[in-house]
Amino acid sequence: MARISARWQHRLLLWPLPAVLLLCYVLPFAGIAVWSVTLPEPGMANYARLATDGSIHAVLWRTLYLCATVGVLALLLAFLMAYCWLYSSPGWRRWVELCVFLPFWISVLVRTFGWLIALRSNGLVNGWLEALGVIDSPLALTRNSLGVVIAMVHFMVPFAFFPLVSSMRQIDDRVLLAARGLGASRWRVFVSIFLPQTLPGLLGAFIMVFVFCLGFFVIPAILGGGQTVMAAEYVFLQMFQTYNWGIGAAICMLMLALVSGLVWILLRFSRVERLVG
Structure with a gap:
């Protein structure tokens, strides 16, 4: 009886988490799935429109293109920062840590308006370039x-940094030293030994960044100025501007399917425990 009681005590301590997941995620997504095939009328008309509407295709392709571009750039910057953090002196490590952690202390809205001020026609970046004589008119x-x-x-580099650092820290330095001892150059060691062992971390970091970018709303809405509409903003416009809840729900289900496929790839080809340390 004591064992059964202890087992049930553990279950009672754990039940709030699945309850919150059920109430906050499963039930809302079930409602969205129902909307996608019932609004404005029952049927698959919304999904048929997803397959034929050119404007929706343009938004989806733009979203995928921007997510992939951001993923590659964030991965390159995060890889350089992680490599420098791993093999630099304690002083440089503190500078890298400051560059990584500082964005977490500032909200995405504040950072977005900061970039808007810096990048606008009369902003800091154009002002500096004109003062240096690099450009004659604002970019x-x-x-x-x-x-x-x-x-x-700028927002996603830290999210790629941590999985890469975790993956790099698990590389055995003795293997690298052995390769150097056998006559391999630094570049050969990096390309043939170091880089292949970080591929799971690279894949995991890219998928994490890509999935995060799929849901971006604030940055495209403010810096895009209505000219660079991504999927999240398009769903908002469909639901709250044109009141086309059915097509908005159908796009949400399509994005959910895409995210589920990416998560499956992450679990299939990367060891999650290597990404989180």
Whole structure:
């Protein structure tokens, strides 16, 4: 009886988590799934429109393109920062840590407006470039994809940094030293030994960044200025501007299917415990 009682005590301590997940995620998604096939009328008309509507295709392709671009750029920057953090002196490590942790202390809204001030026509970036004589007229850095990509990369670099650091820290330095002792150059050691062992971390970091970017709303809405509409903003416009709840719900289900596929790839080809340390 004591064992049964202890087992039930553990279950009672754990039940709030699945209850919260059920109430906050499962039930709302079930409602969205129902809306996608019942609004404005029952049937698969919303999914048929997803397959034929050119404007929706443009938004989806733009979303995928921007997410992939941000993923690659964030991965490159995070890889350099993680490599420097791992093999640099304690002083440089503190600078890298400051660059990584500082964005977490500032909200995404504040950072987005900061980039808007810096990138606008009379902003800091154009002002500095004109003062240095690099440009004669201001560059268009906002109300387009460029400003959106810059701000999204700035936001996502820390999320790629931590999985890469965790993956790099698990590489046995003795293997690298042995390769150097056998005559391999630093570049050969990096390309043939170090980089292949970080591939699971690279894949995991890219998928994590890509999935996060799929749901971006604030940055494209402010820096895109209505010219770079991504999927999340398009869903908002469909539901709260045109009141087309059915097509908005159908896009949500499509994005859920895409995220589920990416998570499956992450679990299939990367060891999650290596990504989180």
